[in-house]
Amino acid sequence: MADPAELGISEFVANAVRHARGTVVRVIVDRPADDRVYLGVVDRAPNDLPQQQVSDPEAAEGRGN
Template identity: 45%
Template sequence: MPQPITRARPTGHPGYSETLPRDPESAATARRLVRLALAAWYLDDLIDDGVLIVSELVANAVRHARRQSIRVVVERVAPRTVRVAVADFSRVVPNPCTPTDDEEAGRGLFLVTALAANWGTAERRWGKVVWAELGVRA
């Protein structure tokens, strides 16, 4: 199994990233990567929200992207802010919706919006990066 890549960031903290198959089982690996990064930064209070957010971002990429891989990135963009991102090869921008009580799907971005301090999409020539930021609570 490939190991996550770590690189130093301007905050002085390493960033973590891993390329994964565009497969539902990749959500488990993405959750492990988020847990690893947050534990390394002693941000254990963000783990529950971080793993739920990355699960939803991976699920969207698996469902809507093209090609066979996605990339998960976890980086500390500021001393009190962590960004979790999933890159894929689709240019279709996610559109959050409010599902009705009887719908079984469509809650992913609703959950991301509720848990993240901020989230968005960065369009790229080759696809997009959907990201969410978690802030350390005072």
């Protein structure tokens, strides 16, 4: 069974690599408390805000952008 933090960060990075413009992706991992982990991924497209989309419930992808 995968660690939830590992799974989350791998999904974030995969989305950034797939959808971001540019060649730089910054990964932020912080543990502010014993029971909390902060995960962040920043790409170099600061003017492109995420757009909410309706995904097909049967689709294997398309929920993270």
